[in-house]
Amino acid sequence: MTSPTEPVLTSYRRAAIIGGGVIGVSWAGLFLARGIDVVISDPRADIEDLVRTGLAEITPALAELGLPTENLTDGLSFEADLATAVAQADVVQENGPERLELKQEIWRTIEDAAPAHALLATSTSGIPASAIATALREPERLVVGHPFNPPHLVPLVEIVPGEKTSAETVERARAFYAALGKKPQVLRKEVPGFVANRLQSALFRECVHLVAEGVVTEAELDEIVTSSIGLRWAVAGPFRTFHLGGGPGGLPHFIEHLGRAMEDSMWPALGNPTFDEATVTTLVEQADDAFGRGTVEELAAERDRAQITLMRALGETPGSGCAHA
Amino acid sequence: MTSPTEPVLTSYRRAAIIGGGVIGVSWAGLFLARGIDVVISDPRADIEDLVRTGLAEITPALAELGLPTENLTDGLSFEADLATAVAQADVVQENGPERLELKQEIWRTIEDAAPAHALLATSTSGIPASAIATALREPERLVVGHPFNPPHLVPLVEIVPGEKTSAETVERARAFYAALGKKPQVLRKEVPGFVANRLQSALFRECVHLVAEGVVTEAELDEIVTSSIGLRWAVAGPFRTFHLGGGPGGLPHFIEHLGRAMEDSMWPALGNPTFDEATVTTLVEQADDAFGRGTVEELAAERDRAQITLMRALGETPGSGCAHA
DSSP: OTTTOGGGGGGEEHHHHHHEEEHHHHHHHHHHTTTEEEEEEEEOTTHHHHHHHHHHHHHHHHHHHTTTOOGGGGHHHHHHHEEEETOOOEEEEOOOOOOOOHHHHHHHHHHHOTTTOOOOEOOOOSSHHHHTTTTOOGGGGGEEEEEETTTTTTEEEEEEOOOOOOHHOOOOOHHHHHTTTOOEEEEOOOTTTTHHHHHHHHHHHHHHHHHTTTTSHHHHHHHOOOOOOTHHEEEEHHHHHHHHHHHHHHHHHHHIIIIHHHIIIGGSSSOOOOOOEEEHHHHHHHHHHHHHOHHHHHHHHHHHHHHHHHHEEEEEETGGGGGGO | OOOOOOOGGGGEEEEEEESSSSSHHHHEEEEEEEEHEEEEEEEOOHHHHHHHHHHHHHHHHHHOOOOOOOOTTEEEEESHHHHHHHTTTTTEEOOOOOHHHHHHHHHHHHHHSSSOOEEEEESSSSOOOHHHTOOOOGGGGEEEEEESTTTOOEEEEEEETTTTHHHHHHHHHHHHHTTTTTTEEOOOOOOOTTTTTHHHHHHHHHHHHHTTTSOOOOOHHHHHHHHHHHHHHHSSSSHHHHHHHTGGGHHHHHHIIIIIIIIIIGGGGGGGOOHHHHHHHHHHHHHHHHHHHOOHHHHHHHHHHHHHHHHHHEEEEEEETTOOO
């Protein structure tokens, strides 16, 4: 089922996915749809049911993205023993718990058991590759491949090299994720939260502040975002937006005029909320008002359909051939 | 040319647009396309040329949004004298310079000269209606109708009542902008920067930090945003996103687990950049690398076409009939 336009993927016949939670299942669905055999390694007794149920849930989205989904699970298998699971893998994507010692233990086992040619990536959202790799003999082989959840749907993969990750590993990871139809971005430094989560967190802090202060409700704030900055940032990032907002003078003009005003009067005025009891009560009550009418699964499916519609309109679905580097 | 589905607009035959800059021209194009006659009042000698050129530039976008643009300027006129310009207006949309004393002077004249039934709105992005209205006899009539630039294209209009703005004025403004095909949101409190610009500013602060620190370039950061949070926030705002990201437990679960971690370790780690010489040099050089190949006008037109494509896909163009409250 491999896309004939993706020769890179001919080197990736077998993937080991370590940890079959939400992220692992999403990666598994994407890998399988791209014709890569997947072995899931997860110690839970009911992992096979969990993964098969999860894959059935995301299959409609994979199909809407233009990916082949017939006989999707033909290449799927399970192997609780980690060393056995990775022994024939061309790529290992690890999605274990976010605990450094546990990840180090997992990766020591993988390093000993996986083939020398295997691409080794961790989905961690918070632990630097440098920290995990102190436990490895060949730290140059490990790289962070952090997806924005869910990986089968959101294009971004942040590739974050550790201090000792080799340039070759980084380039292999970039080419692999691009061939999957993702939009990999290689970061130049390891920083906590990487980039997308830091930005999301910065915006969300002000969201919590504005709701806690009673300026808007959650539902109103969400409407404001989708009808302004969300719509803008789906087609042009913040720097491009401000470059175009500065008139013919572009970003330099923007900085001199609006940027400095932002620094002087807006940034200091931004909120510093805390999740204290009153704030949490407000947030929870408003979430129930705004989102309480459907299950999370139903609402997520609705959101994902809208997002796929948007990606198709922009020619950015993995099946469209436009997302590849 | 009035859309037959918008009976609200039958009460708005004549608009006075005060200030014919970028925002004024954009409002004028939208009003005219909706069948509202527009008189522009601006003291500049070359205002007629400026406005006609500006309208010609945005006409293709109005047409792509599904609005009628034939004979668009038939209802357009110019009147430098402010009192004369507003004397027969059903709605006044003021887009003057962001200086309190000047706005107060403008609004005193408008209040004296405009018909008693006219809807009175200021596009200000930074001056509270309460402050302007201290100069008025009937402060209940003035409201902020702050568009996200450009008003003919971005759906959001923030309606921000001053302390004395009447509920009737707020409701009339909401109904008017909704009938134009916009997505008005009424804020519950006057805060500096209102909501959208505060959120944009919070995110941009971290953008500047990450580029200044060398974690990513401007172009890389923009790619990260468009391929993750931008895409998400175009279809679901931050609260809905985190409600759906919390699993079956929704936002309450998110707050207890990821929200508290965000407060403890992410928010304190966010950057506090300044536009010092080194930072500005980096930002300007990278903007030239990233955006220097086209004129701002060309790049903006390209961005706007992509945004209209996205709005059409989501059924959210003013002409689609889906954007109305």
